[in-house]
Amino acid sequence: MDKTVIGIIGGSGVYQIEGLEDARWVEVETPWGEPSDKVLTGTLDGVPMVFLPRHGRGHVHSPTTVPYRANIDAMKRMGVTDIVSVSACGSFREEMAPGDFVIVDQFIDRTFAREKSFFGTGCVAHVSVAHPTCPRLGKACFDAAKVQGVTVHDGGTYLAMEGPQFSAAAESKMYRESWGADVIGMTNMPEAKLAREAEICYASVAMITDYDSWHPDHGSVDISDIIATLGANADAARGLVARLPGLLGGARAPCPHGCDRALEYAIMTAPDHRHPDVVARLDAVAGRVLGST
Ligand SMILES: CSC[C@H]1O[C@H](OP(=O)(O)O)[C@H](O)[C@@H]1O
Ligand SMILES: Nc1ncnc2[nH]cnc12
Numbered sequence: 001m002d003k004t005v006i007g008i009i010g011g012s013g014v015y016q017i018e019g020l021e022d023a024r025w026v027e028v029e030t031p032w033g034e035p036s037d038k039v040l041t042g043t044l045d046g047v048p049m050v051f052l053p054r055h056g057r058g059h060v061h062s063p064t065t066v067p068y069r070a071n072i073d074a075m076k077r078m079g080v081t082d083i084v085s086v087s088a089c090g091s092f093r094e095e096m097a098p099g100d101f102v103i104v105d106q107f108i109d110r111t112f113a114r115e116k117s118f119f120g121t122g123c124v125a126h127v128s129v130a131h132p133t134c135p136r137l138g139k140a141c142f143d144a145a146k147v148q149g150v151t152v153h154d155g156g157t158y159l160a161m162e163g164p165q166f167s168a169a170a171e172s173k174m175y176r177e178s179w180g181a182d183v184i185g186m187t188n189m190p191e192a193k194l195a196r197e198a199e200i201c202y203a204s205v206a207m208i209t210d211y212d213s214w215h216p217d218h219g220s221v222d223i224s225d226i227i228a229t230l231g232a233n234a235d236a237a238r239g240l241v242a243r244l245p246g247l248l249g250g251a252r253a254p255c256p257h258g259c260d261r262a263l264e265y266a267i268m269t270a271p272d273h274r275h276p277d278v279v280a281r282l283d284a285v286a287g288r289v290l291g292s293t
Contacts, residue, residue, distance in 0.1 A: 004252040006044075007080035007200070008051045008241055009071065011087035011187060011207075013230035015053040017238055020044055028077055031281040032069035032118075036061050039074060047245035050078045054085075054187060063163045063186035064113050072194040073118070076284045081252055081260065082137050082201045084244065085191060086237040088230055089158065089183040090166070090212035090221060092176035097208060098229045101145050101236070102156040102183055103138045104204040105131075108175075109189040111162045116190040118197050118285045122275025125197065125266040125286070132192045134201035134259045137248075141203050144243035150236050156182035158206060160189035166221040172213040184212055198285045201259040205240065207233035263289045 008017060020042025027038050037060075040051040052071055055061045075083055089102070096102055107129075119125040145152035159175045161167060163186035167175070175181040183206045195202035209229040211218040254260060263286055279290055 002081065002252040002254075003048070004248050004250055005048045005050065005079045005081050006244055006248065007075040007078070007083040008049065009083060009085045009191070010051060010053045011085065012055065012059065013088060013227075013234040014086050014237055015057045015059070016040065017049075017051050017241055019242055020049055028074040030070045030073040030077065030284075032073050033067055035070045035074040036066055039078060041078065044242065045245040047248065047250050048079070049245070050075060050080050066187060068191050068194055069115055069118060072191065072198050072200070073284050076198045076200060080200055082134070082248065083195050083203070084137065084141060084241065085188060085202070085204045086241070087185050087187055087204060087206055088209045088226065088233065089185040089206035090210045091183055091208045092172070092212060092214060093182050094215075096153055096156070096182060097151075098210060099232060100151040100153060100208045101240070102153045102206040102208065103142045103145070104158040104183065104188065104206050105133050105135075105138060105155045106157040107132055107189055107192060108157060108159045108179060108181055109193075111160050111189050113162055114190055116193055118194065118282060120278070122269070122278030123282060124268045125263060126268065127196050127262045127266045129193055129196055131257065132196060133203050134255060135257055136255060137201045137203035140244055140247045141205050141240065143247055144240045145205070147243055148236055148239040150240065156206065158182070158188055158204065159184045161186055167213055169213045169220070176214050183208065196259065196262050199260045199262050199288065201255050205237065207237055209233065
């Protein structure tokens with residue numbers, strides 16, 4: 001048995017969590033640059049927790065400039081085994097209403113201006129993201145939301161757009177009607193792909209703030225409405241997070257879905273062709289398989 005270390009990546013409106021014992025903000029250095037902010041570490045019900053505000057305290061980083069690689073590397077360096085993302089999202093479904101939560105299980109990645117992998121020239125790897133979220137962790141999030149009294153939907157496809165502008169009405173209609181997306185946001189990609197490369201289980205809790213631009217009764221997305229809904233959502237999200245240690249427990253069996261072994265056969269570059277500088281940068285993310293930890 002390993003030990004569970006829960007990582008929380010807080011999205012818009014979630015810049016801190018409360019109730020951690022021995023809470024302190026810690027600076028983490030990574031080979032991928034500075035993370036979005038310091039991380040808040042502590043324990044809850046005896047389980048170590050690491051919290052990182054995705055946009056930084058004060059909401060400094062845009063969805064495009066969030067340092068996704070540094071954030072996931074920092075989580076790995078802190079020993080995080082399970083990452084839960086909480087994100088503000090628009091909804092493409094009448095029944096997924098503002099205030100509801102959706103446990104995302106699929107993604108359509110439409111982002112195009114971000115670094116999407118830890119690997120590249122000098123050390124090439126291909127991991128599977130056919131099932132990009134961890135069902136075990138997703139179930140814990142679902143159960144936590146239920147106990148918290150939130151209306152929660154089990155499963156949904158998240159369309160990741162580049163932003164920062166919201167979608168045109170025609171795009172919103174296409175994502176919903178032709179592509180079958182359920183929710184839309186700007187940040188879960190490449191975050192989920194990078195978590196998989198780093199062999200960290202990843203689950204995403206979409207907090208619905210609006211109906212994007214398709215709904216005949218709701219017009220276009222309005223940031224002031226989003227901010228109003230965010231306040232209530234963020235409190236419920238913090239409640240959900242506080243229930244996770246009790247549900248996951250401190251002792252951790254290997255992931256039954258293999259998230260924590262994603263790199264086992266993924267690295268293509270022959271050992272004698274791997275660039276030492278590239279390998280050095282992968283010490284935290286891929287040290288288990290590259291032999292550098
Ligand atoms: C505040 S609305 C747009 C903004 O909110 C979401 O961020 P996050 O996923 O970090 O909660 C969305 O993706 C946009 O970045
Ligand atoms: N409609 C929307 N589109 C993209 N990101 C969002 N975050 C919250 N609402 C959103």
